[in-house]
Amino acid sequence: MNTIFRKSVLGVAGLAFAGGVFAGPVAAHADVTPVRGTAVAVQADKPDTSKLIPHGVQGAQSRIDLDDEQVASAKAIIAATKKAGMDERAAVVAIATSLQESKLENLGHLGDRNDHDSQGLFQQRPSSGWGTVEQITDPEYSTLAFLKGLKQVDGWQDMPLTEAAQTVQVSAYPDHYAQWEQQAADLVAQYWNS
Structure with a gap:
């Protein structure tokens, strides 16, 4: 794997991990059925x-x-x-x-x-x-x-x-x-x- 591609993959994985750590409790309570290959938005439970x-x-x-x-x-x-x-x-x-x-x-x-x-x-x-x-x-x-x-x-x-x-x-x-x-x-x- 070339260095740029590997850094990109690791960066995306890091963001996904950090997002899971910070958004985990919210996502755990969300009623979401993910569909393969699509992004799922979770509505915030607090006002803007x-x-x-x-x-x-x-x-x-x-x-x-x-x-x-x-x-x-x-x-x-x-x-x-x-x-x-x-x-x-x-x-x-x-x-x-x-x-x-x-x-x-x-x-x-x-x-x-x-x-x-x-x-x-x-x-x-x-x-x-x-x-x-x-x-x-x-x-x-x-x-x-x-x-x-x-x-x-x-x-x-x-x-x-x-x-x-x-x-x-x-x-x-x-x-x-x-x-x-x-x-x-x-x-x-x-x-x-x-």
Whole structure:
């Protein structure tokens, strides 16, 4: 065998091995029946990151460890986003907003520590027309209410996350939503197709 041909064969074999090492677990779960002589594409099981963070993250990022209840809240936001017919980016905006407002905890009335009458995942206020206490502490309802507001923001898809979230939430701290964008995108990537 000539040297160039041998190097080519070994290079292809090396790529095939490396691809198997890195893609092995994904391919092991894929329902694929290979046909001799043809290449088989395996669909990625996670959304495209460029759709999740189209503008890149803005500023320093925060991250918290989530317990089972918080993960369930993230999954509920994703399910409601799908129900609303919105895409992964809408879920990222919603989860980042909830991370800022409640750390993905479905908060009831906090007494003296409460910010007015804010409650639920998004700290929505019954007195501001978001719904009843029972409604805004229901994760699906509160997410759909947030997304309804987001849909009314012209061009929200092309805005930085913090600007889109602030337009819906009208927070006293409008720039704080941005710090949760990476964790929100990671949660959407992890749970969108589960």
